[in-house]
Amino acid sequence: MSIKKIRMGMIGGGKGAFIGEVHRMAAALDGGIEFCCGALSADPDKAVTSGEALSLPADRIYGSYQEMILSESQLPDHQRIHFISIVTPNFAHFEPAMMALENGFHVVLEKPISFSLEEALLLQEKVKQTGLLICLTHTYSGYPMVIQARQLIADGKLGKIRKIMVEYPQGWLSTRIENDTPLAAWRTDPEKAGQSGCMGDIGTHAAHLAEYVSGLKITKLCADLHVFVDGRRLEDDGNILLRFDNDARGVLSASQVAAGEENALKLRIYGEHGGIEWNQQEPNTLLVKWLDAPVQIYRAGQGYLADAAKSNIRLPAGHPEGYIEAFANIYRNFSATLQHMSNGQEPDANMQDFPTVEDGVRGMQFIDTVLHSSRSDQKWTDF
Amino acid sequence: MSIKKIRMGMIGGGKGAFIGEVHRMAAALDGGIEFCCGALSADPDKAVTSGEALSLPADRIYGSYQEMILSESQLPDHQRIHFISIVTPNFAHFEPAMMALENGFHVVLEKPISFSLEEALLLQEKVKQTGLLICLTHTYSGYPMVIQARQLIADGKLGKIRKIMVEYPQGWLSTRIENDTPLAAWRTDPEKAGQSGCMGDIGTHAAHLAEYVSGLKITKLCADLHVFVDGRRLEDDGNILLRFDNDARGVLSASQVAAGEENALKLRIYGEHGGIEWNQQEPNTLLVKWLDAPVQIYRAGQGYLADAAKSNIRLPAGHPEGYIEAFANIYRNFSATLQHMSNGQEPDANMQDFPTVEDGVRGMQFIDTVLHSSRSDQKWTDF
Amino acid sequence: MSIKKIRMGMIGGGKGAFIGEVHRMAAALDGGIEFCCGALSADPDKAVTSGEALSLPADRIYGSYQEMILSESQLPDHQRIHFISIVTPNFAHFEPAMMALENGFHVVLEKPISFSLEEALLLQEKVKQTGLLICLTHTYSGYPMVIQARQLIADGKLGKIRKIMVEYPQGWLSTRIENDTPLAAWRTDPEKAGQSGCMGDIGTHAAHLAEYVSGLKITKLCADLHVFVDGRRLEDDGNILLRFDNDARGVLSASQVAAGEENALKLRIYGEHGGIEWNQQEPNTLLVKWLDAPVQIYRAGQGYLADAAKSNIRLPAGHPEGYIEAFANIYRNFSATLQHMSNGQEPDANMQDFPTVEDGVRGMQFIDTVLHSSRSDQKWTDF
Amino acid sequence: MSIKKIRMGMIGGGKGAFIGEVHRMAAALDGGIEFCCGALSADPDKAVTSGEALSLPADRIYGSYQEMILSESQLPDHQRIHFISIVTPNFAHFEPAMMALENGFHVVLEKPISFSLEEALLLQEKVKQTGLLICLTHTYSGYPMVIQARQLIADGKLGKIRKIMVEYPQGWLSTRIENDTPLAAWRTDPEKAGQSGCMGDIGTHAAHLAEYVSGLKITKLCADLHVFVDGRRLEDDGNILLRFDNDARGVLSASQVAAGEENALKLRIYGEHGGIEWNQQEPNTLLVKWLDAPVQIYRAGQGYLADAAKSNIRLPAGHPEGYIEAFANIYRNFSATLQHMSNGQEPDANMQDFPTVEDGVRGMQFIDTVLHSSRSDQKWTDF
Incomplete structure (x- = not known):
């Protein structure tokens, strides 16, 4: 059985x-x-x-x-x-x-x-x-409209990718709350979090998202990290110039001191024919921009979406799904893969679309490269 | 135990x-x-x-x-x-x-x-x-920003309420899909859905939301219902003028043939000092408008929210919760109430904030009143 | 010469x-x-x-x-x-x-x-x-994206029109400012403004816009007007059910006591195949909604617009034009018509697209009909 | 006289x-x-x-x-x-x-x-x-909500400024239109435009805006410029890391090949207590974000604005002014200053708020510094 x-x-x-x-x-x-x-x-x-x-x-x-x-x-x-x-x-x-x-x-x-x-x-x-x-659990790649964006690009709809802008502003560490707030305490403690603060915590999400959606790899970068809050031991802000393996250019900006921001992860990718824009705080909407035609508002739950996106949606259009559902997509795909493996079946491609140890290694390499670049006087550090 | x-x-x-x-x-x-x-x-x-x-x-x-x-x-x-x-x-x-x-x-x-x-x-x-x-399960009253709006009004922040605009446009029944689509089939069949289509299905949500948030009761109404799709047996659109028990005025508009709309339930309430606006498709945002000060964007997960709202939120600000979470709030409050009752404890007020049989009776009275008004030549029908 | x-x-x-x-x-x-x-x-x-x-x-x-x-x-x-x-x-x-x-x-x-x-x-x-x-000077019909909407409908892109929602909420008369404010004083004085306050001042704009864009005529209506501010002599709020000459249904809501609103004239029209949405406060954007395809964001200044819209635009896309420019379009079209007449030339159709005495007469009839309906116990008053 | x-x-x-x-x-x-x-x-x-x-x-x-x-x-x-x-x-x-x-x-x-x-x-x-x-004519500093942002920061409302993000994506040069389009021809021709394309044309606007609103000066930068369109002779895209004279950090990104974008100049500035966000395409709105309070939507035409902003507004709130009006503010302030000078009067501070030759020199220095940085292997180039 x-x-x-x-x-x-x-x-x-x-x-x-x-x-x-x-x-x-x-x-x-x-x-x-x-x-x-x-x-x-x-x-x-x-x-x-x-x-x-x-x-x-x-x-x-x-x-x-x-x-x-x-x-x-x-x-x-x-x-x-x-x-x-x-x-x-x-x-x-x-x-x-x-x-x-x-x-x-x-x-x-x-x-x-x-x-x-x-x-x-x-x-x-x-x-x-x-x-x-x-x-x-790179949660954000579990959002269906992220997967839709990835599919549009993989299908060549935007043409060759030229520019990627990914940003992740948060404001919750704008003051020194780490003394009172356990969530903040370990994230700002190099003994517990590792060598990086902002970039390890959220910059890695941004980098993963950019690569996941574009299908490109960062090949070199130039980072400027900074600690804004007095007495904090790990960086709480950083801006990074990016170059990708197809010669696309980009910017990654992440912050924990962007006062008044919540969790405003946002990705924009531009190709020869158009661009996409996705904002985590309104995750059921994907803007698809075209060179000579009206911008389109793709929406979760609609029939025109790609199967890869649809298989990560539970509800009809207009019934918002959120962060927990994106997280649950990763669990669902992972557990469906395990189930298929247990039953000796081959999991299908959509099921297997969850981040793995390879993404984990890449994330750690990203952190190392960013830290190296930030300390360097040279413009570019290879990734 | x-x-x-x-x-x-x-x-x-x-x-x-x-x-x-x-x-x-x-x-x-x-x-x-x-x-x-x-x-x-x-x-x-x-x-x-x-x-x-x-x-x-x-x-x-x-x-x-x-x-x-x-x-x-x-x-x-x-x-x-x-x-x-x-x-x-x-x-x-x-x-x-x-x-x-x-x-x-x-x-x-x-x-x-x-x-x-x-x-x-x-x-x-x-x-x-x-x-x-x-x-x-009037799901929409399970959204925390709806509860926040209710609290602002109950606390008198908007002053005496003057005007309520509630709308619920959907487009999914713009064509005669009931022959192919089980979900549509019973909703458009008087033997299965009852005497009302659009108003029974979604108009009741809108009416409940308006009364729930404002704390007011509709006392009379004037309805114009219509069947737009040929061969359909229950109304698929309706507009209703409303009067409330404090002499506030209002409009309720619901449609299943607003082609291109998803599930765009929206509530606006205006009082002497300001107004609120909430849109189900972006449920973590509540606009609070003031007579002589900037509009404020209240957001789910923020520390400044009322306890009644906070107790229905699971995640920090910027991590969107959606329809399932709103639904789950109703289940959670209901089951917590049952648990307290089973244990001989008194459930607290926030727990008990779920719609009950009284709301169900009122919903059926709303449908009856709307149907009566729509067939009447008189302007006002008492509710 | x-x-x-x-x-x-x-x-x-x-x-x-x-x-x-x-x-x-x-x-x-x-x-x-x-x-x-x-x-x-x-x-x-x-x-x-x-x-x-x-x-x-x-x-x-x-x-x-x-x-x-x-x-x-x-x-x-x-x-x-x-x-x-x-x-x-x-x-x-x-x-x-x-x-x-x-x-x-x-x-x-x-x-x-x-x-x-x-x-x-x-x-x-x-x-x-x-x-x-x-x-x-029905200014709002001078906005290019309004003209674009009209063209889309005239071209049959939305199919037969079913529902029209037009609203014009303002909040500036939420308190009794007429004693201090000349602009408010005459508008609330029946000796100077006429028999109607809110409907004469802004309701007429809304009615004109709905008819202008849809190409339909209101044939009957059911109005509920009210004075909210104590001591005011003309109505400051009203909601109206509408029926149009093709049997479309609609709602017109206007208010001068929607506290916190500025000048939020908004028009939505739905047909068999899709809908349009235009908001005066962001006038360079027109949402075009489709039954089974992504919503499109039409934008002023783009090459894909109709000639009738383009001839009322001065700047490339992304360079916002506003209220004065819409007003200037009416002046420009009117004066170009005069110029052609003076020179014995036939003005072209786009030039002649400005409101005339016929629109003025219709506006006065609208006010009369609304006032009659508001005082009547009958549901419908013919227009 | x-x-x-x-x-x-x-x-x-x-x-x-x-x-x-x-x-x-x-x-x-x-x-x-x-x-x-x-x-x-x-x-x-x-x-x-x-x-x-x-x-x-x-x-x-x-x-x-x-x-x-x-x-x-x-x-x-x-x-x-x-x-x-x-x-x-x-x-x-x-x-x-x-x-x-x-x-x-x-x-x-x-x-x-x-x-x-x-x-x-x-x-x-x-x-x-x-x-x-x-x-x-740095037009964008003529927008009243830009001036309002500047005033909020000058008044210390945001505390010490930490981060500035300014971006100016356009898409109109995504293909090689310079052969057919006079507007594009000279802008991409080093004999007519100078040594820089994108940065000279729009990057200078972005840099001016960032400095104008923040009151800070860029002290060093790290630029990555690129020509994306084959055969084009001047850069059509660039990303720049910024450091400011109070040790704030920033990013400037400008593009003429962000396909699907119009003229989306956007400025965000974060300080210790909050942040501001302004988008040229919706210029009458300024978001003001706070660390522990709801985001506020400041709007042109409102009574709560600073005098410096009000003196650049012609219309009541909700009546949108746009690009021409911002341009006209610069002309109006400049000509009022001339008038006062001609009449031997001292122009007031708000009148004198237009960009001058000093801004022009700084803009040319910006272009030179960016070009130098882009060709350099060193991370930072002093400005």
């Missing part, structure tokens, strides 16, 4: 965590994933109370990720989880991910994939060895 | 149904509701295959709603479902709802609550008798 | 007047009209100082309109003005207009054309007798 | 010219400037027919700018023009401007002020010597 529900465990995401809750909602939304067990906090007591609050069965609430991985690997096939979502801060990605892979579990990881590029390369190696999957 | 998860059964919503799937996603999103059983189709075979596809346990997939209600009522307390979501077409609301109430189950119902006003009044009576709850 | 510049005189529009200044800017913009003389105020002293401030030659600054009309009619052909712009309050339209026509001058008039329907009919009669022109 | 109208002559701007016509409309709009004479083309025949078409008196239609300057300088005071607008291509700015200044005429010049920085410095020197004025 074929597997119906894919079973998930979680590491991190206990009380007060933001992104762990998002992962759980995303996994729950479509009814294809069962949340079975968790090691929800590094603090064993908090792990237990968090697990109880989520109605996990008592015997599958674990006090540590090691315990969880070992115990779950002993369970019979029809009970054992298929994958583990790791939603800890960056510094605590690598070890649980590696242990999960070594014990036969697929992994879902928050971006950036690891604390350092070295760790990312080791994870990549392990994925190759084991044949298991890492799914990286 | 207190109950943790609230248990749900479903009537209707089998393969191919749209709204049943939305109910399931909404119920699943927040992890507090367990979907336990279903009589998912009037066709027993389809009921079974639909239940299997959703991984329901075989012994709780029922071939008819009668069987489900009777069987579930025999189960022990810790297994028995707490409520039943009825997601059938309008003509099939009343009987299962009545039987559910008679057997001790709370009910979630799609709007309009019933096929006729008489049925609605009988349900209201039964709710009074049993002390059970009917939750009516 | 052919005439190059058309010569204009003005009645009203002295110091402190708003609309007179707009007329002068509109006439000056394109360099084809020479402002030669004026009787700029009913107060002879103010008439003189106003004329001097505008650098009019001393001998063509007149103390009364009668003096101006008589004196100018004595001047030789190459000096005498061709037309007179009358920019006085409504009650002072008729007499100068009639005298101007009787003395051989074409006339530009602000809407509403007169104080009463009777006056309008007399002006219409006089126009027929004399062969002279009245140009009525 | 004090002068009432300021008298203008024009060099360039004959038939088919775009910007000359804009200058004439801008000068005519407010009635304070009289267009008296012209040398409208380098081709004497075209100069004459162009002058006749504009109804200039025959004796003040000149066949060359030299003739015009000499003849006009012989006229008596009450006839002689006060200033000359030079609207020729860049290569033909310097000589007529210099000759005009030498003969006692003030000058209005299109940007960039000259063909080379050397010429700009010579003009600056001549202005100092003569006490005459050069007014440079």
